[in-house]
Amino acid sequence: MRHLLSCADLDLSTATGILDLAEEMQQVQSRPVKKLPALRGRTIVNIFFEDSTRTRTSFEIAGKWLSADTINVSAKGSSVSKGESLRDTMLTLDAMGVDCFVIRHSSSGAAAQVASWVRAQVVNAGDGQHEHPTQALLDAYAMRQHFRTVGAEGFAGKKIAIVGDLLHSRVVRSNVLLQHTLGGEVVLVAPPTLLPTGVENWGCQISDDLDPVLGEADIVMMLRVQRERMAGGFFPTEREYTARFGLTEERLAAMKPDAAICHPGPMNRGVEISSAAADAANSLVLDQVAAGVAIRMSVLYHLLGSDEGAVH
Amino acid sequence: MVDPAPREVSTSSTDGSGPTSGSEESSRTVVDASELARSLSRIAHEILEANRGASDLVLLGIPTRGVHLARRLARLIEGIEGSPVRVGDLDITMYRDDLRRNPTRNPARTSIPGRIDDAVVVLVDDVLYSGRTIGAAIDALRDLGRPRAVRLAVLVDRGHRELPVAADHVGRTIQTAADERVQVLLTEKDGHDAVTISRGGNR
Numbered sequence: 001m002r003h004l005l006s007c008a009d010l011d012l013s014t015a016t017g018i019l020d021l022a023e024e025m026q027q028v029q030s031r032p033v034k035k036l037p038a039l040r041g042r043t044i045v046n047i048f049f050e051d052s053t054r055t056r057t058s059f060e061i062a063g064k065w066l067s068a069d070t071i072n073v074s075a076k077g078s079s080v081s082k083g084e085s086l087r088d089t090m091l092t093l094d095a096m097g098v099d100c101f102v103i104r105h106s107s108s109g110a111a112a113q114v115a116s117w118v119r120a121q122v123v124n125a126g127d128g129q130h131e132h133p134t135q136a137l138l139d140a141y142a143m144r145q146h147f148r149t150v151g152a153e154g155f156a157g158k159k160i161a162i163v164g165d166l167l168h169s170r171v172v173r174s175n176v177l178l179q180h181t182l183g184g185e186v187v188l189v190a191p192p193t194l195l196p197t198g199v200e201n202w203g204c205q206i207s208d209d210l211d212p213v214l215g216e217a218d219i220v221m222m223l224r225v226q227r228e229r230m231a232g233g234f235f236p237t238e239r240e241y242t243a244r245f246g247l248t249e250e251r252l253a254a255m256k257p258d259a260a261i262c263h264p265g266p267m268n269r270g271v272e273i274s275s276a277a278a279d280a281a282n283s284l285v286l287d288q289v290a291a292g293v294a295i296r297m298s299v300l301y302h303l304l305g306s307d308e309g310a311v312h
Numbered sequence: 313m314v315d316p317a318p319r320e321v322s323t324s325s326t327d328g329s330g331p332t333s334g335s336e337e338s339s340r341t342v343v344d345a346s347e348l349a350r351s352l353s354r355i356a357h358e359i360l361e362a363n364r365g366a367s368d369l370v371l372l373g374i375p376t377r378g379v380h381l382a383r384r385l386a387r388l389i390e391g392i393e394g395s396p397v398r399v400g401d402l403d404i405t406m407y408r409d410d411l412r413r414n415p416t417r418n419p420a421r422t423s424i425p426g427r428i429d430d431a432v433v434v435l436v437d438d439v440l441y442s443g444r445t446i447g448a449a450i451d452a453l454r455d456l457g458r459p460r461a462v463r464l465a466v467l468v469d470r471g472h473r474e475l476p477v478a479a480d481h482v483g484r485t486i487q488t489a490a491d492e493r494v495q496v497l498l499t500e501k502d503g504h505d506a507v508t509i510s511r512g513g514n515r
Contacts, residue, residue, distance in 0.1 A: 001416070017418045024403075024419055033455040038406035066406075301406075306416040 001302050002309045003115045003122045007133045007177035014302070015181050019141050021298040022291065028065060029293070039068035042304050045093055048104040048125070049075040049086075054265065054292065055125050055134075059102045062296035068099075068304070086110065087117055094118040100304055103127075108170075119311045121303050129168050129196075135264055136174035138295040140182060142262065142287040143219050150258040155184035161213045163189040163245060164223030164272050167196050167234070171223065171264045176202050187213050191245065193234040210245055214254050221262040222247050222273045238271060247277040260284050339495070339510035343484055348467070348505045351483030352381070355465050356388035358481045363432055366393045368460070370428055372402040374437045374449055375420035380500040381467060382436040398425040402435070402456075407448035428457040434481075438496035440466040443477030468507055470494045 001014065010018070028034055044063040048056050056072065063070035073093070075081070080089055090101070100121045103111050108128030115122040126132040140155075147158065160179055166172045166188055173196075179186050186204045188195070199206060207213055214220065225241060235241045242248065247261065252274065255261075261273075261283045269275050278285060303309050343351070363369055366389055373382030379401045386399035405411070405419035435449050446464060453462060465481035470488045488494060488509065497506045 021418050024421060027422065031455065032457060035455060036406045037451070038411060302416055305406075305411060306414055307412045308415050 003111075003124075004133050004299055004303060005112045005115055005122065005124045006131050007136050007174045007181070010133075010178065010181055012181050015137070015140075015178060018137055018295070018298045018302055019144060021301060022137075022141055022294040025065075025294040025297040025301075026291070028297070034065050035067055036065065037067050038301055039063065039066040039304050042068040042099045043097065044068045044070045044100045044102060044300065044304075045073055045098045045120075046070060046102045046125075047073040047075065047090075047093070049080065049110075050104050050106050050126070052104055052126065054289065055104065058292035059123075059125060059134075059296050059300075061293050062300055065293070066297055066300055068300065086114070090114050090118050094120050099310065100300070121309055123299060123303065126170055129170050131174045131177075132170040133174050133178070134292075134296055134299055135171050136178040137299065138288055138291040139171075139175060139221065139262055139264065140178055141291045141295055142284045143184075143260070145287065145291075146260045146282075146284055147218075155179065155182040158184045158218045159187060159216055160184050160219040160221060161187045161189055161210075161217035162221045162223065163210060163213075163247070165194045165225050165234075166190045166199070166223065167194045168226060169223050172196075173202075175221070176204055184219075187217065189213055189245065191235050191241075210251065211254070214251055215256060217256065218259050219262055220247065220255060220259060221264075222267075222277075223264065224266065224268055225272050227268065227271075242271055246271060247273045249274050249276040252277045252280060255282075258282075262288060264288065339508040341506050341508050342486060343468075343507035345505035348483070348507065351467060352384055353388055355467075355481045355483055356385050356392060359385070359434055359463070359465060360389060360392060362463070362480065366390075366395060366397045368431045369397050370425060370431045370433050370459070371397060371399040372424070372433055372435055372449075372453075373399070374435060374445060375401060375403050377438040377496050377498055377501060378436045379420075380498045381438060381465075383500075385434075385436060385465065398431075400425040402449055402452055404445060404448040404452050407451045409444060409448065422452075424456055428453070428459050430458070430460045432461045432463065433459040434463045434465050436465050438467050438498075439494050440464070440469045440477070440479050440482075441472055441494075443473045443475035446477045447475045467496055468494055 046056050046059050060070045098120045102123045102125050103114055104125040105127050108130035110127045111122055111124035124131055124133055162172050176186050188204050188206045189210050191208055261277055263273055263285050267273055267278055269278055371382045371386050373379035382399050386397050389397045400423050401421050403420040403422045405417055463480040466479045467483040469479055469482045469485045472490055493510050495508050499505050
């Protein structure tokens with residue numbers, strides 16, 4: 001694999017391979033020596049033009065546990081703030097002999113653009129409102145583990161409801177693409193004002209009524225309603241949003257037995273998810289976080305473990 | 313992203329000739345099922361004799377076929393001693409020295425039965441060839457603990473070592489040419505027990 005820019009890059013065997021290896025990688029956390037030599041001598045630069053503690057840290061830990069040299073570049077205080085273009089910044093770092101960039105940028109398509117410029121391999125760690133493939137992979141990982149605990153194998157026939165601000169979310173597109181490959185059925189639930197354009201071509205059922213969906217969903221994934229969007233006129237009031245689209249205590253009780261709750265974080269308790277739901281026994285929120293390092297180890301191994309993805 | 317190929321394929325294809333579909337035809341059986349069973353039984357006794365019993369013993373099979381062999385040896389040892397012996401799997405993919413040169417392969421499972429500190433670890437593999445797999449396995453063990461001793465049991469030693477590695481317990485030593493391919497077949501994976509030799513290349 002050369003880059004991971006989009007979940008559309010993953011075929012079924014690759015996606016399954018990444019999930020399977022992540023299970024192995026999770027074991028490394030309980031070893032006396034938390035280190036595998038697979039990426040010795042590789043240099044990974046995490047370059048984040050947007051703040052993200054959890055994604056950046058888990059990529060950094062993942063690289064280090066695989067023995068790569070990982071370096072964090074914060075765009076703040078870098079030459080970017082002195083007016084250098086993204087292209088010049090990336091080409092400068094590329095010229096230093098970096099093997100892989102893990103990039104987060106506020107512009108959709110930034111990672112793909114960078115991948116077309118540099119010799120190094122590129123992982124998209126979130127580009128604008130476009131994609132966040134490793135988040136979708138760790139969501140799928142947590143879901144798969146949950147399905148196993150209730151005695152089911154695989155995603156076929158499973159219904160995954162993704163609820164909330166789909167318009168500003170990069171997680172939703174990656175999840176839809178990945179579930180399309182893995183075989184899960186995605187139902188999108190949002191007010192019409194928070195649906196992305198072109199969503200009717202995604203091949204998903206779309207609804208603006210959460211309650212009927214809730215009774216048949218195996219996974220209910222709540223997306224954050226970003227408080228800064230409130231001013232945008234996407235919905236009348238926060239309370240009205242919660243009443244129609246929030247996972248309230250009553251809705252928690254209405255969920256199908258064996259169904260589980262996901263949230264990519266950070267959560268707005270009391271807005272899109274109630275504390276009762278966030279802390280419920282069937283909430284996978286902390287499992288998602290725990291899977292973050294293992295999934296990213298697996299992704300980095302699939303990209304950098306062999307020379308086949310590198311340019312010589 | 314290719315499934316892990318049998319190790320002999322990657323090591324013997326360094327001469328530039330990969331395995332061919334026609335190689336099946338020219339393969340000959342050098343160890344049959346009953347000989348294989350006797351070899352394993354002898355190895356089980358040897359392990360017990362060298363270790364003076366089954367205490368502190370941990371058998372670690374190297375995927376793919378080493379795992380099955382380790383399980384069989386564990387059953388044999390239990391049958392002799394009457395008490396269970398710890399057995400696990402040790403995947404060495406990430407420790408291979410040719411990892412970067414080959415297409416990405418997904419590692420198999422590693423499961424270590426408890427702590428290996430101060431235990432006597434017996435690595436179990438099907439074929440001992442270049443010794444590189446065992447070299448990688450010793451590196452992998454170092455990250456998992458500090459065994460009192462590490463021993464090596466293999467079903468077949470086919471020579472052509474590239475590292476200073478020797479097995480403590482060998483089922484069968486077979487003289488081979490470098491372009492030949494030695495394959496251990498096991499019921500658990502291949503439907504029947506045998507050791508076969510075939511010509512690797514089509515030259």
